[in-house]
Amino acid sequence: MKSINDRSQDIGPLVSQTDDGIIICRCEEITKGEIRQAIHDGMFTVNEIRRYLRSGMGLCQGQTCGKLVKSLIARELDVIPAQLDPANSRSPMRPVEMKVLGNEEVHHV
Amino acid sequence: MSKHSDVIIIGGGIIGNATAYYLAKKGLSVTVLEASKDIGIGGSSRNGGGVRQSGRDTRELPLAMWGIKNLWPGLSEELGVDVEYTQKGNLRLGKTEAHQKILQGLTDKAVSCGLDVRMINGDEIRAINPYLSDEVTCASWCPTDGHANPLTATLGYYKKARELGVRFITESPCFELRKIKGAIRQVVTPDAIYEADKVLVAAGYDSRKLLATVGIDVPMMPLKMECLVTEAEPPMFLQMLGTAEADFYGHQSKHGSFVFGGSSGFEPFNKDNGTPISSSIGASCTCRGIIKYFPALADAKIVRAWAGWLDDCADHVPVISPVEEVPGLYIACAFSGHGFGIAPAAGYNIAEMIADGHSTIDLSALRYDRFKPKQ
Numbered sequence: 477m478k479s480i481n482d483r484s485q486d487i488g489p490l491v492s493q494t495d496d497g498i499i500i501c502r503c504e505e506i507t508k509g510e511i512r513q514a515i516h517d518g519m520f521t522v523n524e525i526r527r528y529l530r531s532g533m534g535l536c537q538g539q540t541c542g543k544l545v546k547s548l549i550a551r552e553l554d555v556i557p558a559q560l561d562p563a564n565s566r567s568p569m570r571p572v573e574m575k576v577l578g579n580e581e582v583h584h585v
Numbered sequence: 586m587s588k589h590s591d592v593i594i595i596g597g598g599i600i601g602n603a604t605a606y607y608l609a610k611k612g613l614s615v616t617v618l619e620a621s622k623d624i625g626i627g628g629s630s631r632n633g634g635g636v637r638q639s640g641r642d643t644r645e646l647p648l649a650m651w652g653i654k655n656l657w658p659g660l661s662e663e664l665g666v667d668v669e670y671t672q673k674g675n676l677r678l679g680k681t682e683a684h685q686k687i688l689q690g691l692t693d694k695a696v697s698c699g700l701d702v703r704m705i706n707g708d709e710i711r712a713i714n715p716y717l718s719d720e721v722t723c724a725s726w727c728p729t730d731g732h733a734n735p736l737t738a739t740l741g742y743y744k745k746a747r748e749l750g751v752r753f754i755t756e757s758p759c760f761e762l763r764k765i766k767g768a769i770r771q772v773v774t775p776d777a778i779y780e781a782d783k784v785l786v787a788a789g790y791d792s793r794k795l796l797a798t799v800g801i802d803v804p805m806m807p808l809k810m811e812c813l814v815t816e817a818e819p820p821m822f823l824q825m826l827g828t829a830e831a832d833f834y835g836h837q838s839k840h841g842s843f844v845f846g847g848s849s850g851f852e853p854f855n856k857d858n859g860t861p862i863s864s865s866i867g868a869s870c871t872c873r874g875i876i877k878y879f880p881a882l883a884d885a886k887i888v889r890a891w892a893g894w895l896d897d898c899a900d901h902v903p904v905i906s907p908v909e910e911v912p913g914l915y916i917a918c919a920f921s922g923h924g925f926g927i928a929p930a931a932g933y934n935i936a937e938m939i940a941d942g943h944s945t946i947d948l949s950a951l952r953y954d955r956f957k958p959k960q
Contacts, residue, residue, distance in 0.1 A: 483624075483753035518747045519740065520755075523623045527630055527736035528666075530840065535816060537889060561622060564891075567863055571816055571886035578872030578883075 503534020596788035602742035603932025609749035620758035625739035631893025639727035652930025666741030673823035675730030684829035811867035817841030832874035847871030
């Protein structure tokens with residue numbers, strides 16, 4: 477299996493594609509072209525792309541675009557998607573108001 | 586693939602990446618070995634983003650002040666990545682007389698080092714930040730402090746260093762340092778042995794086990810800290826915030842979301858399950874603290890919470906030092922939660938230390954052999 481650990485390996489030039497303008501991460505409005513550019517900047521993992529571009533950091537937390545980002549990386553680096561880890565999942569599962577998380581009242585039934 | 590370079594850096598966090606970048610700029614060949622699959626996955630990208638001088642120990646303050654004067658303002662341009670550096674001051678808030686005493690003590694120390702920081706009262710505080718509750722009665726105010734984006738700063742250094750020819754190898758956990766003829770020479774990983782004339786260990790808490798292979802110890806422990814982030818909110822304020830009790834700290838990012846870090850009091854006693862995972866009480870406790878200071882944020886939604894390890898030094902100040910008893914070996918670890926803000930200055934000065942044998946800022950107060958038993 478090809479390794480992506482050597483970050484200086486030659487992955488070829490970044491060739492623009494006609495659909496580079498389509499939006500991959502809808503929450504943060506990150507395009508396919510921006511993600512492909514980030515991979516050529518050295519971001520070889522879903523976590524790195526996410527931290528570099530904010531893809532998957534919006535309201536849905538990457539539940540929509542996670543797999544798309546992964547397949548873009550796999551294609552650009554010429555590896556199989558299963559080789560790449562998904563982004564870290566974080567609590568809470570859904571957005572929660574601070575006043576709910578920080579509620580101090582205890583209701584005894 | 587050559588296994589030899591002028592310098593090997595162990596740890597692909599912001600300290601390792603920044604040092605690699607400044608060494609490459611000086612024309613040295615550098616290899617960075619990162620244990621995990623991701624660059625900058627440790628404390629470098631898990632912190633609250635403070636770029637502060639106020640509240641810092643006087644031993645590390647010169648480094649913090651030099652970096653804010655000389656490196657942070659031009660960093661986005663230099664790296665070609667927006668690090669979102671915002672220099673709009675730091676408010677360290679207090680509500681009680683005990684808080685006032687803590688803040689006054691910190692302020693007096695910083696003033697003695699030449700920092701522009703002063704105590705202000707409730708009205709002055711609300712003139713700077715009108716969203717703070719009336720419970721807030723005192724604060725230290727340092728107008729030259731600020732914040733930045735830890736994610737893009739860490740990866741920005743990585744990107745730029747890589748462009749300059751630095752080799753980064755991920756999933757390469759180093760488990761042994763080897764000397765040849767008394768000087769550092771080899772770094773052993775499961776896949777390969779790398780060689781260099783000089784080696785920098787900048788692997789956070791993991792530095793401790795590795796340094797032990799050449800008989801060196803830095804007294805530090807891993808300490809878990811937790812952060813959370815809200816959805817994007819309308820722009821409210823630009824200052825960095827903290828509190829006397831350190832209940833929470835944070836800022837509003839360029840994107841609009843509020844990033845806050847906080848503690849529940851149980852951090853040193855968290856179970857170590859091998860990964861830094863948020864506890865069930867952490868986010869709730871931090872939210873309670875925030876709402877008392879910022880009632881207006883009660884309806885802001887938390888979208889994500891995370892945790893990370895600090896490499897907490899016995900005296901809570903970093904170790905940045907050459908190791909004379911192992912010629913060629915250098916240490917930069919035990920940043921104790923202060924690593925992000927001083928990282929550019931630390932990287933710049935460590936690169937000078939390695940390449941030129943001396944640094945712009947005198948780092949002798951941060952030496953590795955400063956730890957003495959009590960008398």
